[in-house]
């Protein structure tokens with residue numbers, strides 16, 4: 539069996555800029571993210587953590603992608619990762635569809651702090667993005683406010699991380715991840731704290747330490763703080779991008795899957811985003827929009843377009859049912875549904891002049907959890923699109 543190749547730096551991934559984004563590859567990645575990929579080898583993966591999670595990480599035709607590999611429904615996926623004489627390929631019914639390169643364990647995972655904390659317990663490498671949940675507890679976890687898709691407590695319970703990372707720890711790991719494994723940015727998130735700033739200032743302090751030590755651009759993710767002036771303080775700490783995640787634009791679904799976020803309300807998110815766009819600039823503020831939780835597709839598209847109108851990048855992703863979350867028994871949404879939503883959102887983004895390549899750091903820069911950015915090059919600025927007719931397979 540071929541040895542998985544390493545090296546984030548040599549990939550011509552999305553962050554490095556691909557000459558011709560390919561709608562066909564977008565379709566394949568959407569399929570893989572919906573149906574999963576059967577693997578014969580263990581892939582480096584993300585399991586648990588804040589927000590939607592649970593995914594194997596690999597490069598498909600040079601593009602970063604996270605795809606389900608361990609969920610039960612993956613066993614029936616028609617897609618398989620196979621070793622070849624040289625490298626790997628994605629196959630369906632014996633037909634080779636794309637080259638693949640599993641993400642190899644980063645070198646910095648073998649290091650530890652002077653106190654003996656392994657670097658991999660402080661921050662993981664998600665393909666080419668250093669990622670950490672700086673406070674691995676959440677005021678909503680374990681009570682009626684817990685977000686149903688979230689697995690933040692799972693990783694902590696499994697002993698795969700520590701409860702709180704310090705700015706100093708993260709700075710040390712970021713330097714190593716950049717120098718040894720080619721990390722190109724850092725994505726820092728936090729569980730929500732029971733303080734008026736909701737944890738925004740601590741994650742921003744961590745981000746400042748990472749940026750100052752490593753020079754990496756940093757995205758920090760947090761809930762809308764009670765006083766929106768906190769967003770300006772986050773910006774003043776040298777943070778490059780902000781993720782403020784509403785998760786869904788369907789208010790009924792929001793109330794069911796994230797009761798605390800529902801109390802902020804979708805208009806509350808828009809108020810926070812307006813302040814954040816004023817602070818960070820258009821395209822540097824993003825929100826996750828998770829598909830497959832029972833949402834109304836028209837409300838979803840309308841919400842994405844309203845966000846785009848004020849300069850927010852809606853990062854549309856399929857649900858990844860996380861083991862240990864309240865949604866662990868759900869399945870991912872159909873690829874056809876996801877691609878339909880992408881096709882309605884991406885041309886609008888392009889018409890507004892927004893795109894993944896303009897994002898400095900974070901999930902919307904990385905794009906591995908969605909096929910959206912692969913469609914960006916297929917959309918005309920006038921909002922029309924060349925995207926292909928969907929397959930019914």
Ligand code: SF4
Pocket residue numbers: 588589676677678679683684685688689690728729730796
């Ligand atoms: S706010 Fe929701 S998604 Fe974020 S860490 Fe808490 S429970 Fe998870």
